[in-house]
Amino acid sequence: MLPRVGLIASGVFVSLVAMLKRSPLFGGCLVLAALLLTGCIRLNGASRPLPPTPYGQVPSTRQLRWHAMEFYGFLHFTVNTFTDKEWGYGDESETVFNPTDFDADQIVSVAKEAGMAGLILTAKHHDGFCLWPSAYTEHSVKNSPWKDGKGDVVAEIGRACRRHGLKFGVYLSPWDRNHPEYGREAYITYYRNQLRELLTNYGELFTVWFDGANGGDGYYGGARETRRIDNRTYYDWHNTWQIVRDLQPFACMFSDVGPDFRWVGNERGIAGETCWATLNPGDGTPGNTKANLNQGERPGTHWIPAECDVSIRPGWFYHASQDDQVKTPAQLLDIYYASVGRGACLNLNLPPDRRGRIHENDVRSLREFRRRLDATFAENLAAGATLSASNVRGKHRNFGPGRLFDRDPNTCWATDDFVFTPELTLELDGIRTFNVIDLREHLPLGQRIEAFAVDARVGDEWQEIARATSIGNRRLLRIDPVTTDGVRLRITGAAAAPALAEFGLHREP
Numbered sequence: 001m002l003p004r005v006g007l008i009a010s011g012v013f014v015s016l017v018a019m020l021k022r023s024p025l026f027g028g029c030l031v032l033a034a035l036l037l038t039g040c041i042r043l044n045g046a047s048r049p050l051p052p053t054p055y056g057q058v059p060s061t062r063q064l065r066w067h068a069m070e071f072y073g074f075l076h077f078t079v080n081t082f083t084d085k086e087w088g089y090g091d092e093s094e095t096v097f098n099p100t101d102f103d104a105d106q107i108v109s110v111a112k113e114a115g116m117a118g119l120i121l122t123a124k125h126h127d128g129f130c131l132w133p134s135a136y137t138e139h140s141v142k143n144s145p146w147k148d149g150k151g152d153v154v155a156e157i158g159r160a161c162r163r164h165g166l167k168f169g170v171y172l173s174p175w176d177r178n179h180p181e182y183g184r185e186a187y188i189t190y191y192r193n194q195l196r197e198l199l200t201n202y203g204e205l206f207t208v209w210f211d212g213a214n215g216g217d218g219y220y221g222g223a224r225e226t227r228r229i230d231n232r233t234y235y236d237w238h239n240t241w242q243i244v245r246d247l248q249p250f251a252c253m254f255s256d257v258g259p260d261f262r263w264v265g266n267e268r269g270i271a272g273e274t275c276w277a278t279l280n281p282g283d284g285t286p287g288n289t290k291a292n293l294n295q296g297e298r299p300g301t302h303w304i305p306a307e308c309d310v311s312i313r314p315g316w317f318y319h320a321s322q323d324d325q326v327k328t329p330a331q332l333l334d335i336y337y338a339s340v341g342r343g344a345c346l347n348l349n350l351p352p353d354r355r356g357r358i359h360e361n362d363v364r365s366l367r368e369f370r371r372r373l374d375a376t377f378a379e380n381l382a383a384g385a386t387l388s389a390s391n392v393r394g395k396h397r398n399f400g401p402g403r404l405f406d407r408d409p410n411t412c413w414a415t416d417d418f419v420f421t422p423e424l425t426l427e428l429d430g431i432r433t434f435n436v437i438d439l440r441e442h443l444p445l446g447q448r449i450e451a452f453a454v455d456a457r458v459g460d461e462w463q464e465i466a467r468a469t470s471i472g473n474r475r476l477l478r479i480d481p482v483t484t485d486g487v488r489l490r491i492t493g494a495a496a497a498p499a500l501a502e503f504g505l506h507r508e509p
């Protein structure tokens with residue numbers, strides 16, 4: 001009924017404008033027209049409910065882009081690859097950097113085949129050696145024998161990423177064990193100059209990654225001493241971050257506490273069983289927080305979701321001695337479910353070897369990991385189900401449970417305001433066996449759901465098969481295989497009317 005009233009009102013409005021346009025009273029009638037128009041919107045509005053009001057902190061556009069990536073990689077590559085170290089002292093000769101068969105396309109295509117959406121290269125690690133020919137130091141590829149000093153690893157990886165459709169990001173270690181001025185004001189100018197080079201010469205960056213290792217002993221231009229800095233004040237982070245905002249507005253910045261995404265608190269790739277995207281980072285400077293990085297905090301003052309960084313090998317850099325310690329496909333899957341599956345992004349490190357390629361053992365493991373993931377998520381066994389929800393916002397199909405199966409994170413099943421604990425029953429299109437449950441919240445409205453449970457129908461009874469807390473970008477629950485034709489999702493706790501974007505049931509082989 002109401003949409004028709006709206007249509008008639010719109011029709012009357014259009015004819016009125018056409019008539020009055022020819023009249024000398026047209027100007028004055030604009031006010032009347034505006035009033036009528038408002039009325040129309042209200043009438044139509046009643047039939048098509050507005051989305052729920054966002055709850056608490058919500059992600060920025062750049063953070064939403066980052067969330068959507070879910071899985072990307074790190075490339076740890078520098079003089080350490082050739083000296084067999086994890087942390088170079090800063091006195092390494094530039095001549096040690098000499099990959100014998102560097103192949104950016106091989107590196108990037110391995111990442112792409114593994115399903116990564118982007119790569120982050122260590123443009124400079126703690127040893128200070130630069131993988132691009134920086135104008136501000138001699139300690140770089142330009143003084144290495146590789147390509148007669150004409151090479152630029154940052155440019156080559158960046159271009160290969162673009163060729164293969166991956167996003168590109170850089171790691172620029174704040175700690176620099178080579179630079180003579182490290183610990184003093186002059187180094188900050190140097191660091192910012194380098195940052196500007198990377199932000200302006202290598203196309204769009206999806207991230208700038210600021211690691212948290214800061215100060216200690218080093219070469220420091222020959223001083224060979226220990227230099228301590230106060231991480232809260234030395235880098236003047238807020239002004240340093242501003243350079244990134246000015247030059248790459250869509251780059252998300254990582255440090256232990258953000259500002260755009262945070263460290264998950266361990267280098268094993270494991271997010272908290274409960275993992276909120278919000279945090280109370282204090283004044284926001286690294287080293288000045290007691291925030292719970294692994295689980296996040298709720299309600300938090302900022303939207304700073306977690307990134308799980310972990311290496312495919314024990315070390316971040318390539319060591320031939322670790323060729324037999326590459327994580328197995330099963331270990332990689334466990335990490336995936338404990339990171340992406342808990343609403344975080346997974347940043348998996350692949351260290352190029354001394355040839356400048358990803359080693360065959362790593363490639364083998366990644367391929368099988370990807371094969372199993374693809375097999376698992378190829379089909380959503382809930383997609384053909386008949387749905388009945390205890391509540392639908394405004395009883396309108398725009399917010400109906402059908403939205404859970406459109407593979408569009410921008411639509412959602414939402415409830416009326418103050419309906420916090422709805423239920424959804426799914427009559428599956430046959431008897432199905434599944435062992436993975438997949439949910440996503442509609443992130444632009446914030447993290448609303450605090451607890452949920454899933455039941456399977458066994459005979460005439462509902463039996464609980466899974467329960468968990470946070471969802472956020474994504475929640476994956478691995479369970480023992482369940483065979484049934486009836487499933488029920490119960491939202492058991494929420495801070496605001498739930499807005500769930502996707503729901504899936506899958507079978508992991």
Ligand code: FUL
Pocket residue numbers: 086211212213309316
């Ligand atoms: C840390 C560094 O000390 C490690 O070498 C590695 O780069 C890791 C990702 O970040 O802060």
